[in-house]
Amino acid sequence: MRSLPRRVPPLYAPFIHPKHTTRIQLSNATSLPPWTRSFHASSSVRVVDLSYRLHDDSGKADGDPIVMIHGLFGSKRNNQSVGNAFARILKRPVYALDTRNHGDSPHDKDHNYIALAKDVEAFLAKHSLHNATLIGHSMGAKTVMAMALRNPDCCANIIPIDNAPVDAALSTDFPKYAQGMQHVEKSQPKSQKEADMLMEPYANVLPVRQFLLSNLWRPEPGGPLKFRIPVHVLTKSLDKMADFPFTNPDETQFTKRALFIRGTKSHYVSDEMLPIIGRFFPRFELVDIDCGHWVISEKPDEFIKSVVEFLQEKEET
Template sequence: MRSISRSIQPVYAPFLHPKHTTKIQLSNSTPRPAWTRAFHASASLRVIDLAYSLHDNQGRAKGDPIVIIHGLFGSKKNNRSVSNALARALDRPVYAVDTRNHGDSSHHKVHNYIAIADDVEAFLKKHNLKNATLIGHSMGAKTVMTMALRNPDCCANIIPVDNAPVDAALSSDFPIYAEGMQKAERAKPKSQKEADELLQPYAKDLPVRQFLLTNLVRPAPSEPLKFRIPVKILTDALDNMADFPFTDPEQARFNKRALFVRGTKSHYVSDEVLPIIGRFFPRFELVDIEAGHWVISEKPEEFIKAVVEFLQEKDE
Protein backbone atom coordinates (compact mmCIF):
# COMPACT_ATOMS: atom_id res chain seq x y z
CA MET A 1 0.00 0.00 0.00
CA ARG A 2 1.47 3.31 -1.10
CA SER A 3 0.57 6.61 0.48
CA ILE A 4 0.94 9.93 -1.30
CA SER A 5 0.79 13.06 0.80
CA ARG A 6 -1.09 16.19 -0.14
CA SER A 7 2.05 17.72 -1.65
CA ILE A 8 0.68 17.11 -5.16
CA GLN A 9 0.41 20.55 -6.76
CA PRO A 10 -2.78 21.56 -8.57
CA VAL A 11 -2.54 22.61 -12.20
CA TYR A 12 -4.51 25.26 -13.99
CA ALA A 13 -4.73 23.79 -17.50
CA PRO A 14 -8.09 22.52 -18.74
CA PHE A 15 -8.85 18.83 -18.21
CA LEU A 16 -10.16 16.56 -20.91
CA HIS A 17 -13.58 15.52 -19.70
CA PRO A 18 -13.57 11.68 -19.54
CA LYS A 19 -17.27 11.26 -20.19
CA HIS A 20 -18.39 13.95 -22.58
CA THR A 21 -15.07 14.79 -24.28
CA THR A 22 -15.50 18.40 -23.26
CA LYS A 23 -13.25 20.34 -20.92
CA ILE A 24 -13.43 21.14 -17.24
CA GLN A 25 -12.19 24.70 -16.87
CA LEU A 26 -9.97 25.19 -13.87
CA SER A 27 -9.17 28.86 -14.32
CA ASN A 28 -11.11 31.92 -13.28
CA SER A 29 -12.05 32.88 -16.83
CA THR A 30 -15.54 31.35 -16.68
CA PRO A 31 -16.74 31.55 -13.09
CA ARG A 32 -19.80 29.54 -12.17
CA PRO A 33 -22.27 30.28 -9.40
CA ALA A 34 -21.48 28.69 -6.08
CA TRP A 35 -23.75 26.05 -4.65
CA THR A 36 -26.19 27.93 -2.44
CA ARG A 37 -28.23 26.80 0.51
CA ALA A 38 -31.37 27.91 -1.35
CA PHE A 39 -30.55 25.44 -4.09
CA HIS A 40 -29.90 22.78 -1.46
CA ALA A 41 -33.31 23.37 0.07
CA SER A 42 -35.15 22.99 -3.24
CA ALA A 43 -38.78 22.15 -2.64
CA SER A 44 -38.72 19.77 -5.61
CA LEU A 45 -36.70 17.27 -3.59
CA ARG A 46 -38.26 15.11 -0.92
CA VAL A 47 -35.89 14.05 1.85
CA ILE A 48 -35.90 10.32 2.59
CA ASP A 49 -35.59 9.06 6.17
CA LEU A 50 -32.69 6.64 5.82
CA ALA A 51 -32.53 3.13 7.27
CA TYR A 52 -29.28 2.41 9.10
CA SER A 53 -27.35 0.03 11.31
CA LEU A 54 -25.39 1.27 14.33
CA HIS A 55 -22.09 -0.41 15.14
CA ASP A 56 -20.86 0.86 18.50
CA ASN A 57 -18.96 -2.09 20.00
CA GLN A 58 -21.89 -2.97 22.28
CA GLY A 59 -22.25 0.59 23.47
CA ARG A 60 -18.58 1.06 24.32
CA ALA A 61 -17.72 3.25 21.31
CA LYS A 62 -18.24 6.81 22.52
CA GLY A 63 -16.12 8.97 20.20
CA ASP A 64 -17.14 11.15 17.28
CA PRO A 65 -19.41 9.38 14.80
CA ILE A 66 -18.49 7.79 11.50
CA VAL A 67 -21.07 7.49 8.71
CA ILE A 68 -20.39 5.00 5.94
CA ILE A 69 -22.26 5.05 2.62
CA HIS A 70 -22.37 2.12 0.20
CA GLY A 71 -22.11 2.20 -3.59
CA LEU A 72 -24.64 1.70 -6.37
CA PHE A 73 -26.76 -1.46 -5.93
CA GLY A 74 -25.29 -1.92 -2.44
CA SER A 75 -26.64 -1.58 1.09
CA LYS A 76 -25.60 -1.09 4.70
CA LYS A 77 -25.06 -4.85 4.96
CA ASN A 78 -22.06 -4.64 2.62
CA ASN A 79 -20.10 -2.71 5.25
CA ARG A 80 -21.10 -4.67 8.35
CA SER A 81 -17.75 -6.27 9.18
CA VAL A 82 -15.72 -3.18 8.32
CA SER A 83 -18.05 -1.01 10.41
CA ASN A 84 -17.66 -3.31 13.40
CA ALA A 85 -13.88 -3.31 13.01
CA LEU A 86 -13.67 0.49 12.80
CA ALA A 87 -15.91 0.90 15.85
CA ARG A 88 -13.58 -1.35 17.86
CA ALA A 89 -10.32 0.07 16.57
CA LEU A 90 -11.26 3.73 16.88
CA ASP A 91 -13.72 3.63 19.79
CA ARG A 92 -16.16 5.54 17.57
CA PRO A 93 -19.75 4.61 16.68
CA VAL A 94 -20.26 3.77 13.00
CA TYR A 95 -23.57 4.41 11.27
CA ALA A 96 -23.96 2.37 8.09
CA VAL A 97 -26.83 3.86 6.08
CA ASP A 98 -29.00 2.72 3.20
CA THR A 99 -29.34 5.52 0.66
CA ARG A 100 -32.64 6.21 -1.07
CA ASN A 101 -33.64 3.41 -3.46
CA HIS A 102 -31.30 0.97 -1.69
CA GLY A 103 -31.57 -1.52 1.14
CA ASP A 104 -34.38 -0.81 3.59
CA SER A 105 -34.75 2.87 2.70
CA SER A 106 -37.72 4.22 0.75
CA HIS A 107 -37.85 4.57 -3.01
CA HIS A 108 -38.14 7.81 -4.95
CA LYS A 109 -38.01 8.58 -8.67
CA VAL A 110 -35.37 11.28 -8.11
CA HIS A 111 -31.92 9.73 -7.73
CA ASN A 112 -28.98 12.11 -8.03
CA TYR A 113 -26.21 13.41 -5.81
CA ILE A 114 -28.18 16.47 -4.72
CA ALA A 115 -31.00 14.31 -3.42
CA ILE A 116 -28.74 11.70 -1.83
CA ALA A 117 -26.68 14.38 -0.10
CA ASP A 118 -29.87 16.01 1.19
CA ASP A 119 -30.93 12.69 2.69
CA VAL A 120 -27.61 12.06 4.44
CA GLU A 121 -27.36 15.61 5.76
CA ALA A 122 -30.89 15.28 7.17
CA PHE A 123 -29.78 11.98 8.74
CA LEU A 124 -26.86 13.76 10.46
CA LYS A 125 -29.19 16.41 11.84
CA LYS A 126 -31.87 13.96 12.96
CA HIS A 127 -29.36 11.87 14.93
CA ASN A 128 -27.37 14.90 16.12
CA LEU A 129 -24.16 13.57 14.57
CA LYS A 130 -21.57 16.31 14.88
CA ASN A 131 -17.89 16.32 13.94
CA ALA A 132 -18.53 13.20 11.85
CA THR A 133 -16.24 11.38 9.47
CA LEU A 134 -18.02 10.58 6.21
CA ILE A 135 -16.87 7.47 4.34
CA GLY A 136 -18.33 6.54 0.98
CA HIS A 137 -17.57 4.02 -1.74
CA SER A 138 -18.23 4.78 -5.42
CA MET A 139 -21.70 6.41 -5.44
CA GLY A 140 -21.15 6.99 -1.72
CA ALA A 141 -17.79 8.63 -2.47
CA LYS A 142 -19.37 11.23 -4.73
CA THR A 143 -22.08 11.74 -2.12
CA VAL A 144 -19.60 12.60 0.66
CA MET A 145 -17.63 14.85 -1.70
CA THR A 146 -20.85 16.67 -2.63
CA MET A 147 -21.75 17.11 1.03
CA ALA A 148 -18.29 18.39 1.96
CA LEU A 149 -18.09 20.91 -0.89
CA ARG A 150 -21.54 22.41 -0.46
CA ASN A 151 -21.55 22.48 3.35
CA PRO A 152 -18.09 21.98 4.88
CA ASP A 153 -19.51 22.36 8.39
CA CYS A 154 -21.50 19.13 8.06
CA CYS A 155 -18.46 16.96 8.83
CA ALA A 156 -14.95 16.88 10.25
CA ASN A 157 -13.33 15.03 7.34
CA ILE A 158 -14.17 12.69 4.48
CA ILE A 159 -12.89 9.42 3.05
CA PRO A 160 -14.02 8.91 -0.57
CA VAL A 161 -13.25 5.41 -1.85
CA ASP A 162 -12.50 4.83 -5.53
CA ASN A 163 -14.22 7.79 -7.12
CA ALA A 164 -13.26 11.33 -8.06
CA PRO A 165 -14.98 14.75 -8.24
CA VAL A 166 -15.43 14.71 -12.02
CA ASP A 167 -18.02 13.73 -14.58
CA ALA A 168 -16.80 10.36 -15.79
CA ALA A 169 -18.54 7.43 -17.41
CA LEU A 170 -19.40 4.57 -15.10
CA SER A 171 -17.84 1.22 -15.77
CA SER A 172 -19.71 -0.40 -18.66
CA ASP A 173 -20.49 -3.24 -16.24
CA PHE A 174 -23.14 -1.25 -14.36
CA PRO A 175 -25.63 -0.89 -17.25
CA ILE A 176 -25.10 -4.59 -17.99
CA TYR A 177 -25.80 -5.50 -14.35
CA ALA A 178 -28.95 -3.40 -14.46
CA GLU A 179 -30.09 -5.08 -17.66
CA GLY A 180 -29.48 -8.49 -16.11
CA MET A 181 -31.42 -7.64 -12.97
CA GLN A 182 -34.38 -6.41 -15.00
CA LYS A 183 -34.36 -9.58 -17.09
CA ALA A 184 -34.08 -11.79 -14.01
CA GLU A 185 -36.99 -10.03 -12.34
CA ARG A 186 -39.20 -10.34 -15.43
CA ALA A 187 -38.52 -14.09 -15.44
CA LYS A 188 -40.03 -14.33 -11.91
CA PRO A 189 -37.42 -16.70 -10.44
CA LYS A 190 -38.53 -19.08 -7.71
CA SER A 191 -35.08 -19.56 -6.16
CA GLN A 192 -31.71 -17.87 -5.68
CA LYS A 193 -30.15 -20.54 -7.90
CA GLU A 194 -32.53 -19.74 -10.72
CA ALA A 195 -31.88 -16.01 -10.35
CA ASP A 196 -28.13 -16.63 -10.31
CA GLU A 197 -28.38 -18.56 -13.57
CA LEU A 198 -30.37 -15.74 -15.16
CA LEU A 199 -27.73 -13.20 -14.08
CA GLN A 200 -24.72 -15.22 -15.19
CA PRO A 201 -24.61 -13.88 -18.78
CA TYR A 202 -24.59 -10.34 -17.39
CA ALA A 203 -22.19 -10.82 -14.47
CA LYS A 204 -19.55 -13.44 -15.10
CA ASP A 205 -17.89 -13.23 -11.68
CA LEU A 206 -19.61 -15.12 -8.87
CA PRO A 207 -18.76 -12.52 -6.18
CA VAL A 208 -20.44 -9.80 -8.27
CA ARG A 209 -23.56 -11.93 -8.77
CA GLN A 210 -23.65 -12.69 -5.05
CA PHE A 211 -23.42 -8.95 -4.37
CA LEU A 212 -26.31 -8.18 -6.74
CA LEU A 213 -28.39 -11.05 -5.38
CA THR A 214 -28.24 -9.62 -1.85
CA ASN A 215 -31.00 -7.34 -3.16
CA LEU A 216 -33.29 -10.27 -3.97
CA VAL A 217 -36.27 -10.81 -1.65
CA ARG A 218 -39.47 -12.86 -1.62
CA PRO A 219 -42.45 -10.55 -0.92
CA ALA A 220 -44.62 -13.45 0.29
CA PRO A 221 -44.09 -17.24 0.70
CA SER A 222 -45.86 -18.17 -2.53
CA GLU A 223 -44.55 -15.30 -4.68
CA PRO A 224 -41.50 -15.26 -6.97
CA LEU A 225 -38.34 -13.47 -5.93
CA LYS A 226 -37.90 -9.82 -6.86
CA PHE A 227 -35.32 -7.13 -6.28
CA ARG A 228 -36.07 -4.85 -3.34
CA ILE A 229 -34.28 -2.01 -5.11
CA PRO A 230 -36.20 -0.19 -7.87
CA VAL A 231 -34.06 -1.42 -10.74
CA LYS A 232 -35.82 0.72 -13.34
CA ILE A 233 -35.32 3.95 -11.34
CA LEU A 234 -31.64 3.16 -10.79
CA THR A 235 -31.14 2.19 -14.44
CA ASP A 236 -32.60 5.54 -15.49
CA ALA A 237 -30.29 7.27 -12.99
CA LEU A 238 -27.02 5.81 -14.31
CA ASP A 239 -26.11 9.05 -16.13
CA ASN A 240 -26.73 10.99 -12.91
CA MET A 241 -24.37 8.63 -11.08
CA ALA A 242 -21.65 9.37 -13.63
CA ASP A 243 -21.98 13.14 -13.16
CA PHE A 244 -20.67 15.36 -10.36
CA PRO A 245 -22.52 18.51 -9.21
CA PHE A 246 -19.48 20.79 -8.95
CA THR A 247 -17.33 21.97 -11.85
CA ASP A 248 -15.40 24.97 -10.51
CA PRO A 249 -12.91 24.58 -7.63
CA GLU A 250 -12.77 28.39 -7.34
CA GLN A 251 -16.40 28.37 -6.18
CA ALA A 252 -16.40 25.34 -3.85
CA ARG A 253 -13.57 23.97 -1.78
CA PHE A 254 -13.22 21.71 1.27
CA ASN A 255 -10.28 22.84 3.37
CA LYS A 256 -10.48 20.07 5.96
CA ARG A 257 -8.69 16.74 5.70
CA ALA A 258 -9.71 14.20 3.08
CA LEU A 259 -8.36 10.72 2.45
CA PHE A 260 -8.88 9.37 -1.06
CA VAL A 261 -8.56 5.59 -1.26
CA ARG A 262 -8.26 4.05 -4.71
CA GLY A 263 -7.84 0.58 -6.15
CA THR A 264 -4.74 0.30 -8.33
CA LYS A 265 -6.61 -1.99 -10.74
CA SER A 266 -9.53 0.41 -11.08
CA HIS A 267 -9.85 3.32 -13.54
CA TYR A 268 -12.08 5.57 -11.44
CA VAL A 269 -9.27 7.65 -9.88
CA SER A 270 -6.59 7.99 -12.51
CA ASP A 271 -3.39 9.99 -12.03
CA GLU A 272 -4.82 12.55 -14.46
CA VAL A 273 -7.59 13.57 -12.04
CA LEU A 274 -5.32 14.02 -9.02
CA PRO A 275 -4.71 17.72 -9.70
CA ILE A 276 -8.43 18.51 -9.79
CA ILE A 277 -8.86 16.56 -6.53
CA GLY A 278 -6.20 18.86 -5.13
CA ARG A 279 -8.10 21.93 -6.28
CA PHE A 280 -11.35 20.87 -4.62
CA PHE A 281 -9.68 19.26 -1.59
CA PRO A 282 -6.35 21.07 -0.92
CA ARG A 283 -5.53 18.92 2.13
CA PHE A 284 -6.22 15.59 0.48
CA GLU A 285 -4.08 12.53 0.99
CA LEU A 286 -4.06 9.45 -1.23
CA VAL A 287 -3.72 5.78 -0.41
CA ASP A 288 -3.39 3.13 -3.11
CA ILE A 289 -4.61 -0.39 -2.39
CA GLU A 290 -3.93 -3.26 -4.75
CA ALA A 291 -7.53 -3.99 -5.69
CA GLY A 292 -10.19 -3.29 -8.28
CA HIS A 293 -13.17 -0.98 -7.84
CA TRP A 294 -14.57 -3.01 -4.93
CA VAL A 295 -11.72 -1.93 -2.66
CA ILE A 296 -13.45 -2.42 0.70
CA SER A 297 -14.69 -5.95 0.02
CA GLU A 298 -11.55 -7.05 -1.83
CA LYS A 299 -9.01 -5.81 0.72
CA PRO A 300 -10.86 -5.06 3.98
CA GLU A 301 -7.79 -5.30 6.22
CA GLU A 302 -5.77 -2.86 4.10
CA PHE A 303 -8.74 -0.50 3.94
CA ILE A 304 -9.29 -0.59 7.70
CA LYS A 305 -5.59 0.03 8.31
CA ALA A 306 -5.58 3.07 6.01
CA VAL A 307 -8.68 4.55 7.65
CA VAL A 308 -7.45 3.96 11.19
CA GLU A 309 -4.06 5.52 10.46
CA PHE A 310 -5.67 8.56 8.85
CA LEU A 311 -8.15 9.14 11.67
CA GLN A 312 -5.59 8.61 14.40
CA GLU A 313 -3.33 11.33 12.99
CA LYS A 314 -3.60 14.65 14.77
CA ASP A 315 -5.58 17.19 12.76
CA GLU A 316 -3.18 20.10 12.53
Protein backbone atom coordinates in the same frame (compact mmCIF):
# COMPACT_ATOMS: atom_id res chain seq x y z
CA MET B 1 4.79 1.06 4.82
CA ARG B 2 3.04 4.39 5.06
CA SER B 3 2.75 6.81 2.21
CA LEU B 4 3.13 10.52 2.61
CA PRO B 5 0.10 12.74 2.02
CA ARG B 6 -0.17 13.70 -1.61
CA ARG B 7 -0.47 17.41 -2.35
CA VAL B 8 -1.49 18.03 -5.95
CA PRO B 9 -0.83 21.32 -7.78
CA PRO B 10 -3.53 23.29 -9.62
CA LEU B 11 -4.33 22.21 -13.15
CA TYR B 12 -2.17 24.91 -14.69
CA ALA B 13 0.92 23.79 -12.77
CA PRO B 14 3.35 21.09 -13.88
CA PHE B 15 2.08 17.72 -12.74
CA ILE B 16 4.19 14.86 -11.43
CA HIS B 17 2.58 11.44 -11.29
CA PRO B 18 2.59 10.10 -7.74
CA LYS B 19 4.10 6.75 -7.02
CA HIS B 20 1.66 3.97 -6.27
CA THR B 21 1.95 3.17 -2.62
CA THR B 22 0.14 0.92 -0.20
CA ARG B 23 -0.69 2.60 3.03
CA ILE B 24 -1.42 -0.35 5.23
CA GLN B 25 -3.56 1.62 6.39
CA LEU B 26 -40.00 4.84 6.26
CA SER B 27 -40.83 7.62 3.84
CA ASN B 28 -41.28 10.53 6.23
CA ALA B 29 -40.15 14.02 5.31
CA THR B 30 -37.34 15.19 7.59
CA SER B 31 -36.46 18.82 8.25
CA LEU B 32 -33.07 19.83 6.91
CA PRO B 33 -30.29 21.08 9.18
CA PRO B 34 -29.87 24.86 9.27
CA TRP B 35 -26.55 24.81 7.43
CA THR B 36 -27.76 23.12 4.25
CA ARG B 37 -27.71 24.87 0.91
CA SER B 38 -29.37 23.90 -2.34
CA PHE B 39 -27.60 22.72 -5.46
CA HIS B 40 -28.96 24.63 -8.40
CA ALA B 41 -32.72 23.99 -8.64
CA SER B 42 -32.84 21.41 -5.88
CA SER B 43 -35.50 22.85 -3.62
CA SER B 44 -38.14 20.41 -4.96
CA VAL B 45 -36.21 17.32 -3.87
CA ARG B 46 -38.06 15.36 -1.20
CA VAL B 47 -35.91 14.23 1.72
CA VAL B 48 -36.42 10.63 2.84
CA ASP B 49 -35.73 9.09 6.25
CA LEU B 50 -32.80 6.73 5.84
CA SER B 51 -32.54 3.26 7.35
CA TYR B 52 -29.29 2.53 9.16
CA ARG B 53 -27.41 0.09 11.36
CA LEU B 54 -25.39 1.30 14.33
CA HIS B 55 -22.09 -0.38 15.19
CA ASP B 56 -20.95 0.80 18.62
CA ASP B 57 -18.92 -2.09 20.09
CA SER B 58 -21.68 -3.01 22.54
CA GLY B 59 -21.99 0.60 23.70
CA LYS B 60 -18.26 1.11 24.28
CA ALA B 61 -17.76 3.30 21.21
CA ASP B 62 -18.55 6.84 22.29
CA GLY B 63 -16.25 9.06 20.20
CA ASP B 64 -17.09 11.22 17.21
CA PRO B 65 -19.39 9.43 14.77
CA ILE B 66 -18.44 7.77 11.51
CA VAL B 67 -21.06 7.61 8.75
CA MET B 68 -20.62 5.03 5.98
CA ILE B 69 -22.40 5.22 2.62
CA HIS B 70 -22.42 2.28 0.21
CA GLY B 71 -22.19 2.29 -3.57
CA LEU B 72 -24.76 1.75 -6.31
CA PHE B 73 -26.86 -1.42 -5.82
CA GLY B 74 -25.36 -1.85 -2.34
CA SER B 75 -26.72 -1.53 1.18
CA LYS B 76 -25.69 -1.05 4.79
CA ARG B 77 -24.95 -4.77 4.98
CA ASN B 78 -21.91 -4.24 2.73
CA ASN B 79 -20.22 -2.27 5.50
CA GLN B 80 -21.09 -4.48 8.45
CA SER B 81 -17.69 -6.07 9.10
CA VAL B 82 -15.65 -2.90 8.57
CA GLY B 83 -18.16 -0.93 10.64
CA ASN B 84 -17.67 -3.34 13.53
CA ALA B 85 -13.90 -3.06 13.11
CA PHE B 86 -13.89 0.74 13.19
CA ALA B 87 -16.14 0.83 16.25
CA ARG B 88 -13.89 -1.65 18.07
CA ILE B 89 -10.52 -0.15 17.07
CA LEU B 90 -11.36 3.57 17.09
CA LYS B 91 -14.04 3.50 19.81
CA ARG B 92 -16.24 5.59 17.54
CA PRO B 93 -19.87 4.72 16.71
CA VAL B 94 -20.37 3.81 13.06
CA TYR B 95 -23.66 4.51 11.30
CA ALA B 96 -23.96 2.37 8.16
CA LEU B 97 -26.71 3.86 5.99
CA ASP B 98 -29.03 2.64 3.28
CA THR B 99 -29.37 5.44 0.74
CA ARG B 100 -32.69 6.19 -0.90
CA ASN B 101 -33.77 3.41 -3.31
CA HIS B 102 -31.43 0.95 -1.57
CA GLY B 103 -31.73 -1.55 1.27
CA ASP B 104 -34.54 -0.74 3.68
CA SER B 105 -34.75 2.98 2.89
CA PRO B 106 -37.74 4.50 1.07
CA HIS B 107 -37.94 4.61 -2.71
CA ASP B 108 -38.24 7.84 -4.66
CA LYS B 109 -38.24 8.76 -8.34
CA ASP B 110 -35.37 11.24 -7.84
CA HIS B 111 -31.97 9.62 -7.58
CA ASN B 112 -29.08 12.06 -7.97
CA TYR B 113 -26.33 13.50 -5.81
CA ILE B 114 -28.46 16.45 -4.76
CA ALA B 115 -31.08 14.12 -3.33
CA LEU B 116 -28.53 11.73 -1.81
CA ALA B 117 -26.65 14.58 -0.10
CA LYS B 118 -29.82 16.11 1.31
CA ASP B 119 -30.94 12.77 2.74
CA VAL B 120 -27.64 12.25 4.58
CA GLU B 121 -27.56 15.87 5.79
CA ALA B 122 -31.03 15.36 7.24
CA PHE B 123 -29.87 12.11 8.86
CA LEU B 124 -26.98 13.93 10.55
CA ALA B 125 -29.36 16.57 11.85
CA LYS B 126 -32.01 14.10 13.04
CA HIS B 127 -29.47 12.07 15.03
CA SER B 128 -27.47 15.11 16.21
CA LEU B 129 -24.24 13.80 14.69
CA HIS B 130 -21.51 16.43 14.88
CA ASN B 131 -17.84 16.36 13.89
CA ALA B 132 -18.51 13.25 11.81
CA THR B 133 -16.21 11.40 9.46
CA LEU B 134 -18.02 10.63 6.20
CA ILE B 135 -16.90 7.51 4.35
CA GLY B 136 -18.38 6.59 0.99
CA HIS B 137 -17.62 4.10 -1.76
CA SER B 138 -18.29 4.83 -5.44
CA MET B 139 -21.76 6.46 -5.45
CA GLY B 140 -21.23 7.04 -1.74
CA ALA B 141 -17.87 8.67 -2.46
CA LYS B 142 -19.45 11.30 -4.71
CA THR B 143 -22.16 11.80 -2.11
CA VAL B 144 -19.70 12.62 0.69
CA MET B 145 -17.64 14.85 -1.64
CA ALA B 146 -20.76 16.74 -2.60
CA MET B 147 -21.76 17.14 1.05
CA ALA B 148 -18.31 18.45 1.99
CA LEU B 149 -18.31 21.01 -0.81
CA ARG B 150 -21.96 21.90 -0.22
CA ASN B 151 -21.15 22.93 3.33
CA PRO B 152 -17.90 22.04 5.09
CA ASP B 153 -19.52 22.42 8.52
CA CYS B 154 -21.44 19.17 8.03
CA CYS B 155 -18.41 17.01 8.83
CA ALA B 156 -14.88 16.90 10.24
CA ASN B 157 -13.31 15.07 7.31
CA ILE B 158 -14.19 12.76 4.44
CA ILE B 159 -12.91 9.47 3.02
CA PRO B 160 -14.05 8.94 -0.59
CA ILE B 161 -13.29 5.46 -1.95
CA ASP B 162 -12.55 4.97 -5.65
CA ASN B 163 -14.33 7.92 -7.17
CA ALA B 164 -13.44 11.49 -8.11
CA PRO B 165 -15.24 14.88 -8.24
CA VAL B 166 -15.67 14.80 -12.02
CA ASP B 167 -18.26 14.01 -14.65
CA ALA B 168 -17.11 10.64 -15.95
CA ALA B 169 -18.86 7.71 -17.57
CA LEU B 170 -19.63 4.76 -15.36
CA SER B 171 -17.96 1.48 -16.10
CA THR B 172 -19.86 -0.36 -18.82
CA ASP B 173 -20.43 -3.09 -16.24
CA PHE B 174 -23.10 -1.09 -14.44
CA PRO B 175 -25.55 -0.84 -17.38
CA LYS B 176 -25.02 -4.59 -17.89
CA TYR B 177 -25.77 -5.23 -14.23
CA ALA B 178 -28.94 -3.16 -14.47
CA GLN B 179 -29.99 -5.00 -17.63
CA GLY B 180 -29.39 -8.32 -15.93
CA MET B 181 -31.38 -7.35 -12.86
CA GLN B 182 -34.27 -6.31 -15.07
CA HIS B 183 -34.05 -9.71 -16.81
CA VAL B 184 -34.09 -11.52 -13.48
CA GLU B 185 -37.08 -9.51 -12.28
CA LYS B 186 -39.10 -10.22 -15.45
CA SER B 187 -38.28 -13.94 -15.24
CA GLN B 188 -39.71 -14.20 -11.70
CA PRO B 189 -37.26 -16.82 -10.35
CA LYS B 190 -38.40 -19.07 -7.55
CA SER B 191 -34.94 -19.74 -6.11
CA GLN B 192 -31.61 -18.00 -5.59
CA LYS B 193 -29.96 -20.64 -7.79
CA GLU B 194 -32.34 -19.85 -10.65
CA ALA B 195 -31.72 -16.13 -10.22
CA ASP B 196 -27.97 -16.74 -10.28
CA MET B 197 -28.24 -18.61 -13.60
CA LEU B 198 -30.31 -15.80 -15.09
CA MET B 199 -27.82 -13.18 -13.92
CA GLU B 200 -24.63 -14.98 -14.97
CA PRO B 201 -24.55 -13.69 -18.60
CA TYR B 202 -24.64 -10.12 -17.27
CA ALA B 203 -22.18 -10.54 -14.38
CA ASN B 204 -19.77 -13.43 -14.83
CA VAL B 205 -17.81 -12.79 -11.62
CA LEU B 206 -19.45 -14.76 -8.81
CA PRO B 207 -18.81 -12.29 -5.92
CA VAL B 208 -20.26 -9.43 -7.98
CA ARG B 209 -23.26 -11.55 -8.90
CA GLN B 210 -23.80 -12.47 -5.25
CA PHE B 211 -23.55 -8.80 -4.32
CA LEU B 212 -26.23 -7.82 -6.84
CA LEU B 213 -28.52 -10.73 -5.98
CA SER B 214 -28.31 -9.91 -2.27
CA ASN B 215 -31.04 -7.38 -3.10
CA LEU B 216 -33.54 -10.19 -3.77
CA TRP B 217 -36.28 -11.11 -1.34
CA ARG B 218 -39.50 -13.10 -1.35
CA PRO B 219 -42.48 -10.83 -0.57
CA GLU B 220 -44.93 -13.74 -0.34
CA PRO B 221 -44.35 -17.33 0.85
CA GLY B 222 -43.95 -19.55 -2.20
CA GLY B 223 -43.97 -16.56 -4.53
CA PRO B 224 -41.20 -15.43 -6.90
CA LEU B 225 -38.12 -13.56 -5.75
CA LYS B 226 -38.14 -9.83 -6.38
CA PHE B 227 -35.63 -7.03 -5.97
CA ARG B 228 -36.22 -4.87 -2.92
CA ILE B 229 -34.66 -1.96 -4.83
CA PRO B 230 -36.48 -0.10 -7.65
CA VAL B 231 -34.34 -1.39 -10.52
CA HIS B 232 -36.17 0.76 -13.09
CA VAL B 233 -35.49 3.98 -11.14
CA LEU B 234 -31.80 3.18 -10.68
CA THR B 235 -31.42 2.17 -14.32
CA LYS B 236 -32.83 5.52 -15.45
CA SER B 237 -30.47 7.26 -13.02
CA LEU B 238 -27.20 5.74 -14.26
CA ASP B 239 -26.22 8.87 -16.21
CA LYS B 240 -26.83 11.00 -13.12
CA MET B 241 -24.53 8.72 -11.12
CA ALA B 242 -21.76 9.59 -13.60
CA ASP B 243 -22.19 13.34 -13.01
CA PHE B 244 -20.89 15.55 -10.21
CA PRO B 245 -22.84 18.64 -9.09
CA PHE B 246 -19.84 20.95 -8.58
CA THR B 247 -17.78 22.12 -11.53
CA ASN B 248 -15.75 25.13 -10.39
CA PRO B 249 -13.10 24.58 -7.68
CA ASP B 250 -12.28 28.30 -7.75
CA GLU B 251 -15.69 28.91 -6.16
CA THR B 252 -16.04 25.89 -3.88
CA GLN B 253 -13.44 24.03 -1.82
CA PHE B 254 -13.25 21.76 1.21
CA THR B 255 -10.17 22.77 3.18
CA LYS B 256 -10.41 20.13 5.90
CA ARG B 257 -8.64 16.78 5.65
CA ALA B 258 -9.72 14.27 3.03
CA LEU B 259 -8.39 10.78 2.42
CA PHE B 260 -8.89 9.46 -1.11
CA ILE B 261 -8.50 5.70 -1.42
CA ARG B 262 -8.35 4.16 -4.87
CA GLY B 263 -7.89 0.71 -6.35
CA THR B 264 -4.85 0.61 -8.63
CA LYS B 265 -6.67 -1.76 -11.01
CA SER B 266 -9.70 0.54 -11.24
CA HIS B 267 -10.09 3.42 -13.71
CA TYR B 268 -12.34 5.61 -11.56
CA VAL B 269 -9.52 7.76 -10.10
CA SER B 270 -6.82 8.11 -12.73
CA ASP B 271 -3.60 10.08 -12.23
CA GLU B 272 -5.00 12.68 -14.62
CA MET B 273 -7.84 13.36 -12.16
CA LEU B 274 -5.56 14.13 -9.23
CA PRO B 275 -5.07 17.83 -10.05
CA ILE B 276 -8.81 18.53 -9.98
CA ILE B 277 -9.10 16.59 -6.72
CA GLY B 278 -6.36 18.83 -5.34
CA ARG B 279 -8.19 21.97 -6.36
CA PHE B 280 -11.48 20.92 -4.75
CA PHE B 281 -9.76 19.31 -1.73
CA PRO B 282 -6.39 21.05 -1.21
CA ARG B 283 -5.52 19.01 1.92
CA PHE B 284 -6.26 15.65 0.38
CA GLU B 285 -4.13 12.58 0.95
CA LEU B 286 -3.96 9.64 -1.42
CA VAL B 287 -3.71 5.94 -0.67
CA ASP B 288 -3.47 3.29 -3.39
CA ILE B 289 -4.52 -0.28 -2.72
CA ASP B 290 -3.68 -3.10 -5.11
CA CYS B 291 -7.22 -4.07 -6.13
CA GLY B 292 -10.10 -3.15 -8.41
CA HIS B 293 -13.12 -0.93 -7.83
CA TRP B 294 -14.55 -3.02 -4.96
CA VAL B 295 -11.87 -1.88 -2.52
CA ILE B 296 -13.62 -2.72 0.75
CA SER B 297 -14.57 -6.28 -0.18
CA GLU B 298 -11.37 -7.04 -2.11
CA LYS B 299 -8.86 -5.78 0.46
CA PRO B 300 -10.74 -5.20 3.75
CA ASP B 301 -7.67 -5.39 6.00
CA GLU B 302 -5.70 -2.83 4.00
CA PHE B 303 -8.75 -0.60 3.77
CA ILE B 304 -9.34 -0.74 7.53
CA LYS B 305 -5.71 -0.01 8.31
CA SER B 306 -5.64 2.97 5.91
CA VAL B 307 -8.70 4.53 7.52
CA VAL B 308 -7.55 3.83 11.07
CA GLU B 309 -4.14 5.43 10.47
CA PHE B 310 -5.71 8.50 8.87
CA LEU B 311 -8.16 9.03 11.74
CA GLN B 312 -5.62 8.28 14.45
CA GLU B 313 -3.32 10.92 12.93
CA LYS B 314 -6.12 13.42 13.50
CA GLU B 315 -6.32 12.45 17.17
CA GLU B 316 -2.57 12.83 17.63
CA THR B 317 -2.37 16.33 16.11
